[in-house]
Amino acid sequence: MFDVGTAYLAAAGALLLVALGVGARALVRIFREARERSRKRREGELERYTKDPVYDRDPADPEADGAARSTCPQCGAENAAGFCYCRECAAPLGPN
Template identity: 75%
Template sequence: MVDFGTVYLVATGAALLLALGVGLRVLVGIFRDGRERSRKRREGEIDRYTEDPVYDRDPPDPDADGGTPSTCPQCGAENESEFTYCHECAAPLGPGG
């Protein structure tokens, strides 16, 4: 008779070994890529520090849309031009502000 506990342990062990093998291949690839990049930096093929287009940008200008602060018609609070509702009383600011 087949013991299902033993079959479960064997199947789980095989799946874990397979996952370990795949994970090791990925880690070896990452390690090789890092060594290759280090070699290229040492030999001057690539710059040591390259500009990152995401993090090297200037912060956005809050007044870039040319809008002016709008006043809430209900409570009179000053709101940013991009707000649709008042930050104080949550009243709609409307299309004109």
């Protein structure tokens, strides 16, 4: 007769195989794109670091955003001016 447990295992197995197939194709595309970008960098067609198009800043220079910084009075860590609490010790930074 029809066993529900066997049908469940067959359906779960089929879904797993489909997910593995889709995931493998995506990973192959990512690998090929990374290999192509690496080749372009080696040949000088692509700069090593380029501006981030979303934030228009250089990812190699984290301080290049030009934002004011505030120093934590408790631990001395540098924080962005908009922070209310220290990113290192979670102490209140005071009014900004």
